[in-house]
Every structure is written in structure tokens, then in C-alpha cells.
Amino acid sequence: MQVRWYFYLVFFIAALTGCDKNRIFEENQDIPNNNWQIRNAPQFSFTIEDPQASYNIYFNIRNALFYEFYNLYVRAELTGPDKKTLHVKLHEMYLMDKVTGRPLGDGSGDIFDHQFLAIKNFKFPQAGAYQLRLKQYMRKDPLPGIMAIGIRVEKIAP
Template identity: 35%
Template sequence: MYYSQLMKQMGAAIVMGCLGLASCLPVKMDAYEKNQEIPGHQWSYQYKPVFEVTIKPEDTAYLYNIYVNIRHQDAYPYSNIWVLVNTQLPGDSSLQQPRRVELPLADASGKWLGSGLDDIYEHRIPIQQQAILNKPGTYRFTFEQNMRQNPLPYVMNVGLRIEKAGARP
């Protein structure tokens, strides 16, 4: 009996030690994700969230999938959001021509496409697949809502997610 207890304790100690050691090892992240709260849940033309992503020289060998995250309340009155996406490349002081992107939030029947909990819905919408970020440095993405209504009600958060999609050919 005493021997089996001792073995269980030793096994638990070994597992805890391995977990502790693993937590000290450096972890390489293969994704960037940041979300920003929309002030008062009313997205005005003046509020333009900025996301800065640093690409290291060794990361330029990869393709990336780029997503916009949207979090809204069930009371949001539209089935989509149009957004202007401005991109500033590393070392470039000027913005590229903004790209107008439609972010679908509901299907034709009005059912929300994202995941929901109570009256809150979250969406991760792809805006570019297998993008090439071939300049090391900081990329700056700015989003601005481009709907007719200003401010745009019931929008809680907007965010950017960039994840590695594999090595470039």
C-alpha cells in the first residue's frame, strides 16, 4: 500500500516537473491577434482603430491569412459591415490606396454567421488568403467603418488576426 502511494506521488512530481520545464521554453507564435473596443459601442467615422504587426526577416518566407474580427450585439441593424482597410508597409510613410471590404455578418435569412452567446455575436472574417508580407518591419493596418449610418450602433469590438498559412513557394 505504501509503495503504490509513493509511486503515485513520484509520478505526479515528474509530470509537474515536466510541465514546469515546458513552461520555461520559448514559444514561437504563428499568429497575431488583437481586438479593440469600440467606444460606447457606437462606431463613428472618426474612430479608426490601428493595428501594428511586426514581421521579422525570417517570417517573410511565409504566406499569411488575414482576418477581421467583429463583435456585435444582436440588435445590430444590418447583415454586413463595409470597412475601409488602410495598409502602411514597413519603411513607407504613406498609406496605400484603401481597400473597401464587405464583412458579411448574416445569411440571406438573417441568421448571424458568427458564434453567439446570449445577444453577443463574434465573427472572424477572411479578407485576404495567402498574403505575402515580404518586407521585414512593422505593418500598420487601420480600419474605418464605411456604412451610411454614422455612428454605427451595437458594434462592440473590431480586431485583426494574421496567421501563418504555410511557406511561400
């Protein structure tokens, strides 16, 4: 009897966490040695099948508590299937409170995860494969304390 309840509980939790129908892509890449070098510009490739829809693109950041700054500048460059640049922007994200230095985001011990809305309500011009490249734009190279960087692309529900 106990085993059956355990099975149902696991199935229910998996069903809740596995249902994310708006997400069309999400990937995170680890930063080697938790030191993000300027020349290391992670690139993410994803496919858009419905160019009539609007999309939100998020940045996922994982940092260690020893990260030295309260903010992070990231330059994002989005290119389309024809390799033309569609969007370039320098984003500033706050990882810690500017005044108190208290870490923001979801934390466990000395590791914190953040998700920032980077590109809102974007319409891709056509179906096909897109690339988004992220480059750290801080004054320190390498930048210690950044553990992983990623993106999430969500289709906006009508």
C-alpha cells in the first residue's frame, strides 16, 4: 500500500513539473572553472516553428556568493536563419541588492539562480533556426563567480 502511494506521489510531482507548454527551448551552459572569460561567448541555437506568435526570451544566471559585483552586464546578439543580426543589446542584471549586498535570486547555500526577462514580446520574422550569443561585458576578465549562463524561450499564450 505504501509503495503505491509513493508511486502516485512521484507521478504527480513529475506531471506538474513536466508540463511547461509555453517553453520551446531552455539550455544552460556551465562556465569553465566558474570564471567567465570575455572570449567565451556561449551560443544557444533554437528553432522557431511559429513566426506568427510572440515570444519572451529570458537569461538564466547562476552565480556563487563570492561573485564580486552587485550587477552583471551581458551583451546579447540574436541572429536569424539567414545569419543576419536581428537584435543586439547590452543588458544589466542585478544579482545582489545595491545597498545591502544581499544576494538576490533563488539560493541554496552559496549558489544563487536568477532568471531575467531579456527580450519581451519578440516576433521572429520567419520560421527556422536562430542563435543567441551571450558575452560578459564587465571590466574584469576573467569574471569569477559566474557558474552558468543560459537562455529560455517561451511562446506567449494568445
